[in-house]
Amino acid sequence: xxxxxxxxxxxxxxxxxxxxxxxxxxxxxxxxxxxxxxxxxxxxxxxxxxxxxxxxxxxxxxxxxxxxxxxxxxxxxxxxxxxxxxxxxxxxxxxxxxxxxxxxxxxxxxxxxxxxxxxxxxxxxxxxxxxxxxxxxxxxxxxxxxxxxxxxxxxxxxxxxxxxxxxxxxxxxxxxxxxxxxxxxxxxxxxxxxxxxxxxxxxxxxxxxxxxxxxxxxxxxxxxxxxxxxxxxxxxxxxxxxxxxxxxxxxxxxxxxxxxxxxxxxxxxxxxxxxxxxxxxxxxxxxxxxxxxxxxxxxxxxxxxxxxxxxxxxxxxxxxxxxxxxxxxxxxxxxxxxxxxxxxxxxxxxxxxxxxxxxxxxxxxxxxxxxxxxxxxxxxxxxxxxxxxxxxxx
Numbered sequence: 018x019x020x021x022x023x024x025x026x027x028x029x030x031x032x033x034x035x036x037x038x039x040x041x042x043x044x045x046x047x048x049x050x051x052x053x054x055x056x057x058x059x060x061x062x063x064x065x066x067x068x069x070x071x072x073x074x075x076x077x078x079x080x081x082x083x084x085x086x087x088x089x090x091x092x093x094x095x096x097x098x099x100x101x102x103x104x105x106x107x108x109x110x111x112x113x114x115x116x117x118x119x120x121x122x123x124x125x126x127x128x129x130x131x132x133x134x135x136x137x138x139x140x141x142x143x144x145x146x147x148x149x150x151x152x153x154x155x156x157x158x159x160x161x162x163x164x165x166x167x168x169x170x171x172x173x174x175x176x177x178x179x180x181x182x183x184x185x186x187x188x189x190x191x192x193x194x195x196x197x198x199x200x201x202x203x204x205x206x207x208x209x210x211x212x213x214x215x216x217x218x219x220x221x222x223x224x225x226x227x228x229x230x231x232x233x234x235x236x237x238x239x240x241x242x243x244x245x246x247x248x249x250x251x252x253x254x255x256x257x258x259x260x261x262x263x264x265x266x267x268x269x270x271x272x273x274x275x276x277x278x279x280x281x282x283x284x285x286x287x288x289x290x291x292x293x294x295x296x297x298x299x300x301x302x303x304x305x306x307x308x309x310x311x312x313x314x315x316x317x318x319x320x321x322x323x324x325x326x327x328x329x330x331x332x333x334x335x336x337x338x339x340x341x342x343x344x345x346x347x348x349x350x351x352x353x354x355x356x357x358x359x360x361x362x363x364x365x366x367x368x369x370x371x372x373x374x375x376x377x378x379x380x381x382x383x384x385x386x387x388x389x390x391x392x393x394x395x396x397x398x399x400x401x402x403x404x405x406x407x408x409x410x411x
Contacts, residue, residue: 046276049269051077054228056110057255057264066255066264068229069113070106070241076273079157079227083280085362086157088370093227094119094137095153095341100144102241104226105152113248114143121154126336132380134371144246151340153348154369155209161358162282163207166324167216168317171204177312177327188309188385190329190353193346206328209368210343211352220273224265231256231264238264282322283358287410298407301400305392310353310385325356325411334383337367349384359411375405 052064053074059065072093073079079091086092094105101116109115121135137152180191193205195214203214213219221234229240231254238254260266287295302308311325330350338349351368364373372378382390393401 042272042275043279046272046274049076049273050080050083050276051075054230057253059255062255062257062259066230066238068108068110069239069249069252070109070116070246071229072104072107072227074228076223076228080160083160083277085159085358088156088365091157092154092370093157094139095155096147096149096151097341097343098147098149100243100245101142101147102243104241105139106229106241109249110252113252116144117142119152119154132336132372132377135369151348153339153341156365156368156370158209158354159283159358159361160277161280162322162324162355163216164278164280165282165317165322166206166326166328166355167278169206169315169328173316174204174206174328178329186309187388188331190310190327190331190385193330193344193352195344206352209351209354210346211328211330212343212346216274216277217270220270220277224270232270233261233263233267234270236263282324283361283411285323285357285411286360287407294403295407295410297400298403298405301396301404302407305396305404306389307393309389311356312353323357323411326353329353331386332384333386336381336383356408356411360409375408376401 054067057065126132193211205211207213225235242249366372366378
């Protein structure tokens with residue numbers, strides 16, 4: 018797949034938001050981001066439409082102030098089930114049963130291992146047994162800098178891909194090509210599985226799947242309800258004329274896009290001299306091979322940014338795998354998570370927050386990252402400390 022085969026970002030009908038809205042709309046988008054929605058019917062039709070099934074009342078609940086959520090508040094459980102849909106919904110409108118209760122049991126990876134993780138079991142199923150019981154627990158990621166990642170040229174991402182490992186370095190990152198209903202192919206670059214091609218798509222899907230709000234991209238007012246959930250299908254909705262017979266119209270989506278796209282890329286905390294421990298850690302980050310996938314520098318219209326990601330899918334080994342595939346993306350494949358802003362976190366690392374420290378997060382790396390992990394373990398203790406110090410400064 019060449020760059021010429023892929024439509025440019027300009028093909029997205031909602032990308033030119035800056036030309037249509039003024040600077041004050043960032044504040045309006047922020048207010049909408051923090052807005053708590055309520056189920057229909059409500060005293061004001063401007064705020065109803067939540068659900069019928071949902072996992073959050075606002076965008077801010079899972080992404081506080083645009084940052085990363087916590088396991089307690091924003092861990093969601095992805096599924097692919099004809100009865101329960103795409104995600105376990107833990108809350109429901111009045112008179113409706115919630116779908117289920119996810120229970121997590123803390124386990125350890127191997128005898129005397131310091132690596133723990135949560136095994137998820139779904140109980141109290143309100144609509145009978147699941148047909149497909151594969152579950153993937155995932156944290157809501159930080160949104161800072163996503164507007165810059167969206168503007169990285171397709172050709173620059175494609176240039177980093179090496180699916181056949183032609184240079185024999187053990188790294189075979191690949192792009193996730195998403196084909197839409199019109200047959201157009203786009204590069205997926207957002208989400209833990211690189212399953213979303215743009216912030217426009219990502220936001221529309223989140224409004225529908227997480228809050229149950231019908232919108233121009235996902236117009237159904239029943240959100241993630243399935244034909245097997247008749248009581249959910251019969252629930253009232255929040256469609257209204259002032260929202261173009263939707264629960265949230267294009268204006269709401271555009272204002273949210275302005276807010277998310279303009280969330281600044283994280284400012285690194287490192288201000289290292291050539292002889293500082295942080296600078297030594299940066300050199301070790303490259304020497305161990307971490308920088309092969311967590312690419313430090315990318316270009317956006319001539320400006321260098323530092324996301325520490327190639328936005329590609331990689332085999333991360335069976336330790337991080339789950340049984341849930343998305344399209345042709347296997348359970349052991351994950352998009353390289355951007356590391357900028359890492360210094361703002363102090364625990365709950367990786368896609369499901371299982372790692373309590375950066376040291377543990379590195380130890381969980383397998384598959385294509387196994388060699389880098391072993392190189393890290395081969396460092397002196399002081400060198401590992403320098404590398405962690407560098408990461409905490411991103």
